[in-house]
Amino acid sequence: MDATGGRPSDDSKLIRETQSASVTDGFHLVVDALKLNDIKWVFGVAGIPITDLARLLQAEGIRYIGFRHEQSAGNAAAVTGYLTRWPGVCLTVSAPGFLNGLVALANATTNGFPMILISGSSDRAIIDLQQGDYEELDQMNAAKPFTKASYRVDRPEDIGIGVARAIRAALSGRPGGVYLDLPAQVLSATLGAEVGRDSLVHVVDAAPRQIPSPESVSRAIDLLASAQRPLIVLGKGAAYAQADADIRSFVEETGIPFLPMSMAKGLLPDGHPQSAAAARSLVLGEADVVMLIGVRLNWLLEHGKPPRWSPQVKFIQLDSYTMEIDSNRPIAAPVVGDIGSAMAVFRSTLAPGRVRVPAAWTAAIAQRKQQNFERMAQRLNANPAPMDFSSAMRAIRDVLAHRPDVFVVNEGANTLDFGRDIIDIHEPRKRLDSGTWGVMGIGLGYAIGAAVTSGQSVVAVEGDSAFGFSGMELETICRYGLPIVVVVFNNGGIYRGDDVNRGGGSDPAPTVLMKDARYDRVIEAFGGKGYHAVDPKGLANALAEALASGKPAVINSVIDPAAGTESGHISNLNPKSRIASEQGKGKGAGE
Numbered sequence: 001m002d003a004t005g006g007r008p009s010d011d012s013k014l015i016r017e018t019q020s021a022s023v024t025d026g027f028h029l030v031v032d033a034l035k036l037n038d039i040k041w042v043f044g045v046a047g048i049p050i051t052d053l054a055r056l057l058q059a060e061g062i063r064y065i066g067f068r069h070e071q072s073a074g075n076a077a078a079v080t081g082y083l084t085r086w087p088g089v090c091l092t093v094s095a096p097g098f099l100n101g102l103v104a105l106a107n108a109t110t111n112g113f114p115m116i117l118i119s120g121s122s123d124r125a126i127i128d129l130q131q132g133d134y135e136e137l138d139q140m141n142a143a144k145p146f147t148k149a150s151y152r153v154d155r156p157e158d159i160g161i162g163v164a165r166a167i168r169a170a171l172s173g174r175p176g177g178v179y180l181d182l183p184a185q186v187l188s189a190t191l192g193a194e195v196g197r198d199s200l201v202h203v204v205d206a207a208p209r210q211i212p213s214p215e216s217v218s219r220a221i222d223l224l225a226s227a228q229r230p231l232i233v234l235g236k237g238a239a240y241a242q243a244d245a246d247i248r249s250f251v252e253e254t255g256i257p258f259l260p261m262s263m264a265k266g267l268l269p270d271g272h273p274q275s276a277a278a279a280r281s282l283v284l285g286e287a288d289v290v291m292l293i294g295v296r297l298n299w300l301l302e303h304g305k306p307p308r309w310s311p312q313v314k315f316i317q318l319d320s321y322t323m324e325i326d327s328n329r330p331i332a333a334p335v336v337g338d339i340g341s342a343m344a345v346f347r348s349t350l351a352p353g354r355v356r357v358p359a360a361w362t363a364a365i366a367q368r369k370q371q372n373f374e375r376m377a378q379r380l381n382a383n384p385a386p387m388d389f390s391s392a393m394r395a396i397r398d399v400l401a402h403r404p405d406v407f408v409v410n411e412g413a414n415t416l417d418f419g420r421d422i423i424d425i426h427e428p429r430k431r432l433d434s435g436t437w438g439v440m441g442i443g444l445g446y447a448i449g450a451a452v453t454s455g456q457s458v459v460a461v462e463g464d465s466a467f468g469f470s471g472m473e474l475e476t477i478c479r480y481g482l483p484i485v486v487v488v489f490n491n492g493g494i495y496r497g498d499d500v501n502r503g504g505g506s507d508p509a510p511t512v513l514m515k516d517a518r519y520d521r522v523i524e525a526f527g528g529k530g531y532h533a534v535d536p537k538g539l540a541n542a543l544a545e546a547l548a549s550g551k552p553a554v555i556n557s558v559i560d561p562a563a564g565t566e567s568g569h570i571s572n573l574n575p576k577s578r579i580a581s582e583q584g585k586g587k588g589a590g591e
């Protein structure tokens with residue numbers, strides 16, 4: 001029996017392939033509206049009431065990718081929005097399917113990725129009186145706190161407007177997640193074909209340029225020109241903006257050292273001489289004027305406050321979202337606008353030689369970089385058995401040095417920290433990771449979204465715990481034959497694999513996962529290629545071979561269970577109980 005509680009499925013009557021040309025229905029109008037607005041992919045899980053919508057999308061040439069869980073479908077849609085600057089669309093069934101997708105939608109909103117979650121929903125009259133419909137939930141209101149906007153279409157003639165509003169809301173200002181509720185009755189309702197056609201809306205100029213005021217740019221340039229120790233911080237808003245050439249030219253023309261946040265890596269290559277990534281503590285602590293380009297002063301930058309930052313530092317903040325300004329520290333020179341327009345204005349306004357970077361500052365950074373490179377080289381070149389995070393990441397870094405085109409997806413705790421620090425990114429938007437929330441579960445969804453929309457290869461570098469959140473999407477990867485290689489950093493646990501049951505019982509400790517798990521064998525069940533790597537050479541060979549094949553693969557990389565740090569680099573955020581301090585666990589790795 002299907003999961004309808006015995007209710008007859010109404011799917012069969014829904015595609016009106018034989019309908020007369022004079023009549024259309026909600027299903028067709030949704031597809032027409034999406035096509036009219038250049039939606040090329042939809043990621044989802046089928047079921048009542050949207051099964052036939054998925055079929056019709058496919059029939060009409062929108063690529064439909066069917067997932068095993070809505071959260072991964074939603075993550076694929078979110079990353080599509082980030083990479084293409086056009087909303088990624090996720091399609092789910094009612095109540096539980098919708099809620100599964102909602103985590104990804106909320107994550108998209110938090111990260112500023114344009115995404116639309118479209119869910120079918122049950123009978124409004126029954127929902128509103130809570131009379132117990134199949135998959136009953138007031139979805140539109142449930143979505144509101146997690147989205148930029150949440151809409152429901154109650155009449156078929158409003159589908160065009162609903163889709164247009166969703167697109168505009170997702171893209172404008174700071175991008176984010178939008179929910180669009182489509183009740184089953186609206187999908188199956190019929191309408192005159194001409195009325196239907198006339199109701200569609202082609203969205204014109206969905207994200208209008210926001211040109212910053214000339215005064216704000218002059219104020220910012222005056223401040224930059226006064227700096228003794230200037231710094232540019234690039235965030236994923238800068239990567240999203242696709243103003244790569246102007247950003248790079250601005251950084252190079254001014255000579256100001258830059259620090260990329262994790263997903264801004266690759267806007268300028270990591271090996272760029274002006275990169276201050278390897279002198280992070282120094283530049284955050286000593287910079288006197290900092291230009292933030294598409295980056296928030298949130299927890300990832302310790303809110304811009306001492307002791308990490310100098311108490312005297314002055315900020316320039318370039319952002320499309322006015323309310324971000326002054327949210328954590330006072331901003332001396334706010335520049336509100338879209339980064340593409342703003343960087344062009346900066347470049348045309350800035351007189352050559354106006355901003356000078358004192359040689360003492362550049363030299364101090366160079367010296368600290370050199371020290372840290374040498375320290376890091378020791379860790380990278382050590383060859384411990386079993387592998388630790390550094391030696392395994394080095395193997396991946398070396399293979400990817402020859403493949404700048406490959407997307408790197410990265411999640412976990414230690415696996416995330418070491419991956420961010422060690423794997424160089426050579427091109428813009430090639431690194432996709434846990435992002436603003438530090439969420440686990442984005443891995444395979446992001447990998448699929450990136451592979452499907454770009455046609456390029458992806459390496460997903462996953463902690464063994466992180467991998468588990470979306471692991472069943474290996475079947476999706478194999479079903480569509482996508483060029484994705486998943487490297488599982490198998491240290492047997494969350495952070496570490498060597499913790500013990502503090503009660504002395506036989507149950508494993510809360511952070512422990514199965515020792516000796518063979519994740520490579522999971523993909524073999526779906527016809528993909530599994531590799532088992534126990535040393536850097538084996539890992540590098542497996543990765544090079546898997547990438548060259550262009551076929552789905554998993555590399556189970558055996559990492560020392562004792563190599564990790566509790567909570568990775570953010571152990572300072574972990575409230576500690578006596579049980580932790582007595583065991584001497586959870587010492588911060590710091591930077």
Ligand code: ADP
Nearest residue numbers: 174235236237241261294295296319320338339
């Ligand atoms: P990171 O996580 O890399 O530090 P955040 O996600 O915290 O970056 O910050 C990104 C910022 O970029 C957000 O405040 C967002 O409003 C802003 N932003 C996103 N796209 C644009 C754009 N095209 N123009 C200007 N600002 C943008």
Ligand code: TPW
Nearest residue numbers: 412413414415440463464465466493494495
């Ligand atoms: C949705 C909490 C943060 S990091 C992590 C968890 C469960 C996994 C770390 O283990 P992993 O990496 O992946 O094996 P490693 O290399 O350190 O061993 N649920 C969600 N998000 C978060 N962030 C968590 C739980 C967490």
Ligand code: MG
Nearest residue numbers: 463464465493
């Ligand atoms: Mg682990």
